[in-house]
Amino acid sequence: MSEEILINITPMESRVALVENGVLQELYVERTQKRGIVGNIYKGKVVRVLPGMQAAFVDIGLDRAAFIHASEISTREGAAVEPISALVHEGQALVVQVTKDPIAKKGARLTTHLSIPSRYLVYMPNTSHVGISLKIEDEEERERLKQIVANAMSVEGIVTGGFILRTAAEGVRAEEILADVRYLSRLWEQIAGQMNTAPAPSVIYEDLVLALRTLRDLVSLRTEKIRIDSRESFVRASQFVSELMPELIDHLEHYPGERPVFDLYGVEDEIQKALERKVALKSGGYLILDPAEAMTTIDVNTGAFVGHRTLEETIFKTNLEAATAIARQLRLRNIGGIIIIDFIDMQDEEHRRQVLRTLEKQLERDHAKTNIIGITELGLVQMTRKRTRESLEQILCESCPSCQGRGKLKTPETVCYEIFREILREARAYQAEGYLVLANQKVVDRLLDEESGNVADLESFIGRPIRFQVEINYSQEQYDVVLL
Structure with missing residues (x-):
């Protein structure tokens, strides 16, 4: 499967499109005046403790206080987590990291379990664990990577903290992983120094801008080209790649064309379609997506598709196509939280199993963590998708002033x-x-x-x-x- 990454840069915003086999799969938008803060580390001040919710509000310098649960402070797990009042008190300075951007009326979500990513590793200063991405399945490779990190920690004299090896580390030479260990070690020294001297509230560490985060997090072995339409951003990306991931230098390309790079690949049209409620399927069927505050519901309909054999076969074909389309729409629209899918009712148990398997298979390429819980007694598929940033609709749209977001007007x-x-x-x-x-x-x-x-x-x-x-x-x- 061929994969290309398109990076469109303007003074107002940066946009990244992930294209697989010529089809837009994921879109990331970062406005210059409203940059996302996931991954940023702050020295905050506890402004309110809520014993009834086992949580606290922390001022990190934003318009709204951020939220942290006791489990994100305690080193214990499950029922053993201490009461929030035993962990923090009002006025206390607290070093925290943002795990979720502020979304709608909710403040940012925080954790004290800090982690700093690089190309191949994630450094966790508060643990001593060395973990490996579950997507690296080969046992010999897992053992090799684990040994490389252990040797690197010994060479660098790292006695505290732990690492997680990311999927991108598979097959990578020991020298490259050692370089990542050194980079993260130096970066943590800088952060640790600021933790002691910085006032509260203040920012201690900011994650990379979108274009560079893309190079660090989205590029895979399948990525054939990374096209950037800004000369200045291309130069910055080239420097970043040369220092941290030289194997990608040949994949970078400056796009100087007069025609916008997103137009060239039909991305602008796909963005407009991604804001619509109805999604047409090639067979003639369609999806209806209804995002709400508590969950998103997706309804599958046969529409004009009548099939060539039996009704059950028509329904099965529509549901199979819908499963693939749904996986793409979740990625493209960045829909998170609880998702309920109402596939067309199938009588055949094997058909139900194949549709669910198709959905699982298509979601394997999703960069966000997904979890299919199963089918309810009513035949509805329940699943979750990790929400860390605003959805595409939340970034690009606002509630209609006429209907106040109801989607309906009085007659x-x-x-x-x-x-x-x-x-x-x-x-x-x-x-x-x-x-x-x-x-x-x-x-x-x-x-x-x-x-x-x-x-x-x-x-x-x-x-x-x-x-x-x-x-x-x-x-x-x-x-x-x-x-x-």
């Missing part, structure tokens, strides 16, 4: 009846010569047409005239009743 008929009730309230409370209704064009049209008889009856009942005026800037639900 002109409903608004007309609300206006009638408002006029009745005003007539009972105040003496007036008449009433002027300011409303949206559709509402006024209905008042003067279908509701004209009701308007005449209301005028007769209150003994006052009612006039209407169109306000072009009013939404369908917006109106005012003015006393004359």
Whole structure:
């Protein structure tokens, strides 16, 4: 499978597209004025302890206080975690790392279990464990990597802290891993020094910008090209790669074309589609994605697909195609949290198993951690996907000011009846010569047409005239009743 990474840089924002076999699979957006803070380390101050929630709020210098649970402070696990009041107190300085960006009205999530990533390793200063990514399955390779890290720690005189070997370390030479160990050791010395001297709240360590994080975290053996459309960013990326991952230097390419690099690969069109509720399947079926605060639901429909054999075969084919499409949409839209999938009901147990297996197989390439819990008695697939950053929709969109994010508007008929009730309230409370209704064009049209008889009856009942005026800037639900 061929893979390319496209990096589009402007002064306002950076965007990264991961393209597999010519199809956009993942998109990352970082606005210059709203950079993500996952991975950043802060010296914060505890501002409130919540014993009932086993948690505390910590001021790290953001608009909203961040949240930390007792389990993210304690070195114990499960039921053995100490009470939060035994771990921290108000006013206490605390060194923390951000694990989740602030999302919607929720503050950032924190941990005191610090970790610093490099190309092949993650350094954890507070543990003595050496772990290996589960995606590296070969036992001989796992043992080789473990021995390399143990030798490197001995050579560098590292007596505290532990490492996790990332998937990218598979097959890598000992010298390259040793270089990573040295880099992380130096970086930790700098961070540790600042931890003692920095005021609270303040930032101690900031993660790399998006373009460089991409090179560190997303590039794999499948990556054939990394195209960057900014000369300045290309030079920075080349320096970064030369120092830390020289094997990638031939994969880097500056894209100088007049046509935007995202247009060249159809990425802009795919971004627009990723903001739509409905996703068309090639067979004629479709998905409906409904993100909500608690969870995201995905409904699978056959649509225009009628198949060529039996109904069960048609349903099975649609569900198989949907499983692949769903895995892509979760990655592309960066949907996290609880996800409920309503596949079309299948009678054949083997068909159900194959659809679930297809979904699992497609999710293996997801960089975010996913967990398929199983199928409920109602036939719904339950799964979770780790949420660390805002979804694509949350970054690019905001709630509709007309419907307040409901996705629905009151009908002109409903608004007309609300206006009638408002006029009745005003007539009972105040003496007036008449009433002027300011409303949206559709509402006024209905008042003067279908509701004209009701308007005449209301005028007769209150003994006052009612006039209407169109306000072009009013939404369908917006109106005012003015006393004359």
